[in-house]
Amino acid sequence: MERGGRAFHARILRREVLERGTLKYEAMTGLPDRLRESLSRDLPVLGLVELARSPSKDGTCKLLLGLAEGEGSKAQSIETVHIPPLSRKAQSGATLCVSTQVGCPVGCPFCASGKAGLVRNLRADEILEQYLHGRALGAIARSVVMGIGEPLLNFDALLAALTIVHKEMGIGARKITVSSVGFPERVRRAALARPPFQLAISLHTAFDEERAALVPAMAKTPIEEVLSAGDFWFETTGREVTYEVVLLAGLNDTLQHAEELGRRLAGRRATVNLIPFNPVVDGDFQRPEGQRVDEFRELVENAGVVARVRWSRGLESDAACGQLRLRN
Numbered sequence: 001m002e003r004g005g006r007a008f009h010a011r012i013l014r015r016e017v018l019e020r021g022t023l024k025y026e027a028m029t030g031l032p033d034r035l036r037e038s039l040s041r042d043l044p045v046l047g048l049v050e051l052a053r054s055p056s057k058d059g060t061c062k063l064l065l066g067l068a069e070g071e072g073s074k075a076q077s078i079e080t081v082h083i084p085p086l087s088r089k090a091q092s093g094a095t096l097c098v099s100t101q102v103g104c105p106v107g108c109p110f111c112a113s114g115k116a117g118l119v120r121n122l123r124a125d126e127i128l129e130q131y132l133h134g135r136a137l138g139a140i141a142r143s144v145v146m147g148i149g150e151p152l153l154n155f156d157a158l159l160a161a162l163t164i165v166h167k168e169m170g171i172g173a174r175k176i177t178v179s180s181v182g183f184p185e186r187v188r189r190a191a192l193a194r195p196p197f198q199l200a201i202s203l204h205t206a207f208d209e210e211r212a213a214l215v216p217a218m219a220k221t222p223i224e225e226v227l228s229a230g231d232f233w234f235e236t237t238g239r240e241v242t243y244e245v246v247l248l249a250g251l252n253d254t255l256q257h258a259e260e261l262g263r264r265l266a267g268r269r270a271t272v273n274l275i276p277f278n279p280v281v282d283g284d285f286q287r288p289e290g291q292r293v294d295e296f297r298e299l300v301e302n303a304g305v306v307a308r309v310r311w312s313r314g315l316e317s318d319a320a321c322g323q324l325r326l327r328n
């Protein structure tokens with residue numbers, strides 16, 4: 001360690017930041033005064049800077065975090081969302097939703113994050129730091145990697161960050177869910193690494209042509225190949241895949257859609273999460289009525305598939321994924 005620090009000082013520093021959530025050098029009393037002064041003068045604890053905060057009435061808080069970019073390159077930002085439990089009894093801490101890329105190459109038409117394409121992958125430290133910023137808003141019990149980006153296209157950095165989140169920040173592997181559009185070879189590679197997370201695959205529809213429009217980067221990948229990669233994930237890790245469907249009114253929420261989804265998933269070790277779309281002001285897509293969502297769920301369950309409805313929280317402006325970043 002430069003500045004006269006010793007190797008064990010680096011271990012103290014790491015423990016303070018990752019295990020105890022100390023983000024100020026002056027509070028790290030296990031370090032010598034001179035070292036703390038020198039570090040606080042020219043090495044910020046966190047590299048990501050909070051640029052904006054967008055709180056919702058239900059307690060959900062979205063952070064816009066600025067990334068330090070190299071000389072000459074434009075400063076970029078990402079979003080992280082802190083979602084406190086609905087009741088104190090239900091859960092011991094919040095859920096944190098994190099991003100893995102700046103922008104996204106997948107291009108789903110209902111998502112603000114994909115509108116400008118991919119800028120770059122986040123580094124492992126940039127993924128990890130979102131947890132440190134998030135924890136400063138309140139204890140984190142679970143995490144969903146469902147923010148900006150396609151996580152499995154940045155798997156090495158994701159795995160490095162989540163290994164630390166799991167081992168040093170103490171978030172259980174069953175409490176971390178990574179949501180991907182399910183590139184088959186990426187799902188298989190991830191399964192073989194036995195990573196510390198659960199897998200969710202955003203299917204959105206069980207019809208191939210329609211999926212090509214809703215998940216453009218998967219246009220050439222038949223749904224059956226995605227499902228077979230999901231089966232491989234289960235066989236390899238022993239953890240069931242959750243298939244997610246963002247329900248868009250009048251588009252993929254018909255009863256035929258529900259029946260086809262049930263038919264495709266019947267007999268597989270998987271569950272379905274139905275997520276009524278989180279409407280964006282002036283957007284092209286709408287959220288279905290509650291009754292339609294219930295009918296959809298019942299039809300999927302009639303095929304013997306467990307289905308749950310997940311209503312999004314934080315419906316005020318900028319709540320949809322990528323909105324805040326786009327506005328800035």
Ligand code: SF4
Nearest residue numbers: 104106108111114149
């Ligand atoms: S929904 Fe996810 S995969 Fe699709 S464009 Fe948005 S961030 Fe990318």
